[in-house]
Amino acid sequence: MLDRIRIVMVGTTHPGNIGAAARAMNTMGLSDLRLVSPLQFPHVEATARASGSADILASAKVCASLDDALEGATLVVGTSARQRRIPWPCLSPRQLGAVAAERIEQEQIAVLFGREDRGLTNDELQRCHYHVAIPTNPDYAVLNVASAVQLIGYELRLALVGDPEAGEAPRRAGRHCLALPPMEWDAPPADAAELEYLLRHLETLITASGFVDPASPGHVMTRLRRLFLRARPDKVEISTLRGVLTSFARYLPSPESEGGNR
Amino acid sequence: MLDRIRIVMVGTTHPGNIGAAARAMNTMGLSDLRLVSPLQFPHVEATARASGSADILASAKVCASLDDALEGATLVVGTSARQRRIPWPCLSPRQLGAVAAERIEQEQIAVLFGREDRGLTNDELQRCHYHVAIPTNPDYAVLNVASAVQLIGYELRLALVGDPEAGEAPRRAGRHCLALPPMEWDAPPADAAELEYLLRHLETLITASGFVDPASPGHVMTRLRRLFLRARPDKVEISTLRGVLTSFARYLPSPESEGGNR
Incomplete structure (x- = not known):
């Protein structure tokens, strides 16, 4: 279906942008590129x-x-900043995806991208059924043209191919799917450094206790990290856990380094 | 709100990509850029x-x-291609937006972007609460790093600021909860009894180590319970944790009863 969409770059000044746009298209599965009067190409x-x-x-x-x-x-769509003197049917990138998804079997779609410095001309915009405006920072709306191709391509891919691995639909149902509930918190979340100290402390102790062999640690710490990162301990929980570990440490053989007790 | 999000580029090789990422951030209203060991900068x-x-x-x-x-x-999020050996909670860019929208008031969010040629290392990925995978053409998944910043920034902007001109409101719910995605898991979830044995084992040991006084235990076990219940350990994680505790137990004073070692 993505082969029914063409990307049209009009009057592109910098050849690097054409290359970057081609790459952006490729990452999203688009392949039909047309260049109207590029300044330098190839x-x-x-x-x-x-x-x-x-x-x-x-x-x-x-x-x-x-x-x-x-x-x-x-079906011709022109990328543009919003609001010309005469308002035109205007879509967000996501709405463009929805239109494409609905119409793709019946249409050959062209999406136009204008010049780096001044976009599409009014004449060119008036060739379009729709304009599409990418939402941007109002103080700095100067999106690179290849970045615009990337974003539009992304929305078209999501609309037409989806993201099966992210599981919008029930994906590979019934397997070991761990659905976690929303959570209420009574203490502020720990920051990354606090969690890191805890995990290093734990690693030091399970090495000292002989549970892991530093020469071949396997996946033990990976699994423990995943567990604690997932649990997202708050500050009180972190300090409780560190207290627990410190109480164990008094009995364990001294580790060579002070790794965990920072 | 976007100022509570930082972009972290790790080991970037090409300085042009740092510049392009800064521009991409700006177009989406992000401004906090951190560079870990860039090859050349400024x-x-x-x-x-x-x-x-x-x-x-x-x-x-x-x-x-x-x-x-x-x-x-x-809250640390790492961009990554999908599927490492040990599955990690993984979001699509849009799901990341939803998480950010719900949590932004309570969090300082860092989004990590790895090296041009090989992304983030396993160690770096294991510092992350979530991985986020941008859906791409399976035959050409080589997204430029600044383009990845552009796409993630776009989803974060849509989720936090919305696209008012397109009539798309931000999704901010303002609730104090953490939405986690459904996850494909590599081991079946532990059952209640397994979790219970783990917690009793832990309680026995923190009593033996003197961390809690059985005469006035306070809320320590309550907090630890809540933490482990929330994390919902799977069977492999439970057995790892029990192995850890057993390795500590060998060094601890004998408890009066055998409470934990069932």
Whole structure:
């Protein structure tokens, strides 16, 4: 389905951005790139920034006009900052994903990305069925064009392919799925350093007690880390646990180093 | 609220990526950038790619260790491809947004981004409460690190600030709870009896070590119970913990009864 979507970069000035856009497309499974009057292409910087996406650059179609680039497209979407003088049907990237998901079987979709310095012209924007505006910091809305391709590609991928591994739907149901409840807290959460000291203290003691052999520790500490990170001890719990460990430490053989008792 | 989120780039090789990440952060309203052992910084390429985001670069904190970068952080999230040998609580970027929206008032959040060529190390990933995996083309999952910052920043912005112009409100619920994702697990959950034996074993030992006085035990066991119940240890974790306790017990004064060693 993603092959029914083309990315059209119009009047791109920096070839590095074309390469970065190709790479961004590739990470999201898009492959149809069209370039309207790029300033420099092909170019060594495009190739460098494309990283492993040379195929997309090699098959990118350089077009002399927007008409060329839109050949066969049925649904044209232009990326733009919001609000021109004459309001246009405008989508968020997520809404664009929803439209694409609904219409993909019936459409050939083109998404237009404009020049680095001034975007798409009014004429170009008026070729579009929709405009799409990426939400940004109002004080700094200067999104790089390849980053815009990345974000739009991401929303299109999520809408059309989904993220099966994140399990929106019941994923591989019935297996050892540990659903944890929301939690109320009565003490502030410990910070990363406090947890780290606890875990190092624990590691020192289980080494001293002989439970782990420092020469081949296996996965013991990994499992214990995962457990305590998951539990997210609060400050009181951390200090309780450290007290417990200190009370054990008095009886254990001295460790060579002071690793845990910071 | 976005100021309670820091971006931590670990071992970044190309200074251009640091600049591009600063710009990506700025477009999404993030400003706290920490760099753990960057190969080259400051650097002219970082400045060039940062475009109008020199302020973020100028105030970026260069840290000698991950510990430094995590100072004061309470919720640590590491970007990673999916599936290590020992599964870890893993979020999609959108789920991360939901967690951030619910927890932002109570947390200082750090999001870690690893090296260009090999990401975060296992040790670094094991410092994280959650891993977050950006959904990508399975045939080309090589997302640029600044692009990853852009996508995560986008989801965090949408979740915390929303996209008011598109009529999409932020998802902030303002509740004091921690939403954890459903998890695929590698071992079945322990049952209540197994957990109970663990807790009694622990109680026996902290009595033997003198940490609690059986005549006036206070709330120590209550807190420890709550912690372990919340963590919901699986069977392997329980057996690891019992092994740890048994290794300590050999050195502790004998308790009067055999309470814990069933």
